[in-house]
Amino acid sequence: MRLTNAEARALFLARHGLADPPAGPGKGADLMQVIRDLGFVQVDSVRTVERAHHMILRARRPAYRPRNIAAPLERDRALFEHWTHDASVIPMEFWPHWRLRFARDAAKLRHRWERERRECFGEKLEQVLDHVHAHGPVTSAEVGAEESRSSGGWWDWHPSKTALEYLWRAGHLSVTRRENFRKVYDLTERVIPDHIRAIHPDPEDSIDWLCNAAVDRLGFATSGEIAAFWAIVTPAEAKDWCQGQLDTGSLEPVEVTCADGNLRRHLARPGLRDTLPESLPKRLRILSPFDPALRDRTRAERLFGFRYRIEIFTPAHKRDYGYYVFPMLEGDRLTGRIDISADRLNGALNVTALWPEKGVKWGGGRQARLEAELDRMARFAGLEAVTWSPRWLRT
Numbered sequence: 001m002r003l004t005n006a007e008a009r010a011l012f013l014a015r016h017g018l019a020d021p022p023a024g025p026g027k028g029a030d031l032m033q034v035i036r037d038l039g040f041v042q043v044d045s046v047r048t049v050e051r052a053h054h055m056i057l058r059a060r061r062p063a064y065r066p067r068n069i070a071a072p073l074e075r076d077r078a079l080f081e082h083w084t085h086d087a088s089v090i091p092m093e094f095w096p097h098w099r100l101r102f103a104r105d106a107a108k109l110r111h112r113w114e115r116e117r118r119e120c121f122g123e124k125l126e127q128v129l130d131h132v133h134a135h136g137p138v139t140s141a142e143v144g145a146e147e148s149r150s151s152g153g154w155w156d157w158h159p160s161k162t163a164l165e166y167l168w169r170a171g172h173l174s175v176t177r178r179e180n181f182r183k184v185y186d187l188t189e190r191v192i193p194d195h196i197r198a199i200h201p202d203p204e205d206s207i208d209w210l211c212n213a214a215v216d217r218l219g220f221a222t223s224g225e226i227a228a229f230w231a232i233v234t235p236a237e238a239k240d241w242c243q244g245q246l247d248t249g250s251l252e253p254v255e256v257t258c259a260d261g262n263l264r265r266h267l268a269r270p271g272l273r274d275t276l277p278e279s280l281p282k283r284l285r286i287l288s289p290f291d292p293a294l295r296d297r298t299r300a301e302r303l304f305g306f307r308y309r310i311e312i313f314t315p316a317h318k319r320d321y322g323y324y325v326f327p328m329l330e331g332d333r334l335t336g337r338i339d340i341s342a343d344r345l346n347g348a349l350n351v352t353a354l355w356p357e358k359g360v361k362w363g364g365g366r367q368a369r370l371e372a373e374l375d376r377m378a379r380f381a382g383l384e385a386v387t388w389s390p391r392w393l394r395t
Contacts, residue, residue, distance in 0.1 A: 001252065001253075001254045001255070001268075001272070001273065002254070002255040002256075002257070002263070003220070003254060003255070003256050003257060003272075003273070004257050005256075005257040005258065005259055005261075005303070006332060007273065007276060008220070008256045008257060008303055009303055009304065009332040009333075010276055010277055010280060010332055011219045011220065011272065011275065011276060011277075012219060012293070012303055013277075013280065013293065013329075013332060014219070014275065014276075014277045015216075015217055015218060015219040016038065016217075016291075016292050016293040017034060017037055017038055017060045017292075018059070018060065018285070018293060018329065019277040019280055019281075020060075020277075020281070021281045021283065022059065022060055022061065022062050022281065022283065022285065023061070023062070023063075024060075024061045024063065025061070025063055026057065026058070026060075026061030026062070026063040026064030026065070026068055027063075027064065027065075027068040028071075030061070031057065031061065031064065031068055031069065031072065032072055032078055032079075032091070034057060034060055034061060035057075035079065035089065035090075035091060036091045037217075038056075038217065038292050039084075039090075039094075039213060039214075039217045039229070039230075039292075040084050040088040040089065040090045040230075040292075041053045041056050041057060041088060041089050041292075042056070042084070042085075042086050042087070042088045042290045042292075042295065043081065043086075043087045043088055043089060044086075044087075044290050045181055046312070046324060047342075048323070048324045048340070048341045048342065049326075049340060049341065049342050049349070049377065049381050050066065050342075050380065050381055051066075051181070052288045052289070052290040053069070053089060054066045054069075055286075055287070055288035055290075055291070056287075056288050056290065056291050056292065057069070058380055059285050059286070059287055059288070059291065062376055062380070064380075065380070069089070073089060073177070074176070074177045077092055077191070077192070077193055078091070078092050079091060079092055080092050080095055080174060080175075080191070080192065081174075081175040081183075082098055082101070082168075082169075082174075082175075083101065083105070083169065083231070084229075084230050084231055084232075085228065085230075085231040085295065086290075092192070092193070092196055093196070094213075095192060095196050095197075096196065096199035096200065096201050096206075097201060097206040097209050097210055097232075098171070098232075099171065099200065099201070099206070100201075100203050100206040100207070100210075100232055101171075101232045102169070102170050102171030103171075104232070105169040105170055106166075106169070106170035106171070109166055109169055109170070110166065110170075113162060113166060124144075124159045124160050124162070124163040125163045125166065125167065127160070127163070128143055128160055128163040128164055128167060129163075129167060129172060129173075131143060132173060132185060132186060132187055133187060136186065137176050137177075137184045137185060137186040138164075138184070138185055138186075139179065139182050139183065139184050139185070140158075140160070140161040140164055140182070140183070141182070143160040143161070143163075143164065144158045144159060144160025144161060147159050147160060164183075164185055167185070168183075168185060171188060172187075172188060173185040173186065173187060173188060174186060174187075174188045174190075174191035174192055175191075176190070176191045206232075207233050207237050207241060208241065210229075210230050210232055210233050211226050211233060211237075211238055211241045211242075211245075213229075213230075214226045214227075214229035214230060214233075215251070215267070215268075215269065216269075217229065219268065219272065219275075220254050220256060220266040220267065220268040220272060221266055221267060221268075222264075222265075222266055222267070223235065223238040223239040223241075223242040223267070224238070225296065225299060226238045226241075226242065226267075227239075228296065242267055245267070246267070249270070250269070250270075251267045251268065251269065251270075252267070252268060252269075252270050253265055253266070253267060254266050254267065254268045254272060256303075258302045258303065259301075259302060259303060259304055259305035260302075260305065264302065280331045280332050281331070282330060282331050282369075283330075283369065283373075284328060284329070284330050284335075284366070284369040284370055284372075284373045285328070285329045285330075285373065286326045286327075286328055286338065286340070286373055286374075286377060287326060287327045287328070287329055288326065289308065289310055289324065289325070289326065289327065291327075293329075294308060294327060297309070300334075304333070304334045306327065306334040306357065308327060308337070310324070311323060311324075311325070312324060321337060321339065321353075321355060322339035322352065322353060323339075324339075324341075325337045325338065325339050325355075326338050326339075326340060328370070330366075330369070333357075333360075334357065335356060335357055335360045335366070336354060336355055336356040336357050336360060336362075337354070337355050337357075338351065338353070338354045338355075338370075339351070339352040339353040339354070340352065340374070340377070342381050342383055343383075343387075344382075344383070347383050347384040347385060348378075348383055348384070348385045348386065348387045349374060349377060349378040349381060349383045349385070349386045349387070350386075350387050350389065351374065351386065351387065351388045351389060351392050352389050352392065353389070353391075353392055353393075353394050354370075354392055354393055354394060355394045355395075356393075356395070362393060371386070374386045
């Protein structure tokens with residue numbers, strides 16, 4: 001089977017929840033289904049408008065508000081926070097398959113962190129675990145207050161903070177909530193429901209589940225992309241799994257036409273073309289740089305011809321665009337990027353600059369769609385107005 005570039009983009013957007021008109025309550029069961037369909041939602045601390053997980057969910061459910069995720073995450077325990085390619089919120093029913101990650105991270109990180117953090121790392125593990133057991137949930141500020149920080153690098157972690165992170169990554173602790181975006185850790189048995197912790201899949205079962213779940217959410221993928229989706233399965237394991245699926249006919253080869261016209265071989269379920277959406281919404285949407293559709297920058301560039309890089313850590317004079325620039329989606333095209341930020345003191349969403357992609361004409365209709373989206377974005381962020389900098393339109 002061969003997919004045209006337009007078909008591939010449509011299938012890609014459909015699997016990432018962007019092929020349907022943005023509608024729905026964005027809370028309760030509807031919100032949980034969005035997260036379940038995506039697989040996970042990345043968490044990030046940067047809040048130029050709103051944090052990444054809120055922006056991701058809002059792009060699919062405009063009625064979503066940041067408070068909506070608190071109940072499933074902190075009260076109902078329908079979600080948990082852990083690692084995929086980065087820190088993410090994940091449906092709780094997936095947790096048993098994270099046992100594989102806990103075991104692998106425990107071995108890998110202990111070896112690395114004992115070498116890199118020689119300041120009584122092993123001793124601190126037991127001390128911190130005993131402290132949480134006796135005193136309940138803690139933040140990194142509540143343990144190791146007397147310890148010295150490192151000089152540069154390593155996020156200035158002190159030894160007890162390092163121990164907390166290790167115990168979380170290894171599954172002994174879980175994040176019970178966040179306070180001002182700071183993780184609050186507690187014993188896993190106090191956070192993860194008993195019936196979930198009672199499930200102990202074999203590693204082979206978890207590898208099979210993780211690979212199947214990745215294919216379902218990617219639509220078409222290489223074995224490397226399947227491995228990278230959850231970042232738990234190794235490339236070699238994903239390659240072996242794919243070969244087994246090909247042998248049984250559960251997967252088949254598919255050639256995907258890239259934005260530059262080149263063909264690239266992927267694997268997909270039989271009948272993939274039957275899942276093509278009939279149409280795509282024309283509404284302009286501003287996406288988070290960490291949106292699942294953009295997480296794999298190389299894949300997005302191949303499909304859309306859209307090269308995106310975060311420039312937070314790039315010196316200002318060397319940036320191509322800006323500190324934190326948001327991509328814009330219309331239909332099946334990424335049509336530009338926009339530099340916006342919330343001025344909460346003055347209640348305004350500031351537009352600093354906008355760069356249309358090459359070949360995109362910025363006429364009155366597109367400007368009206370952008371202004372409507374910015375008005376919605378301002379309301380979402382709790383702001384009252386949109387302000388425009390002089391010379392905001394760039395070429």
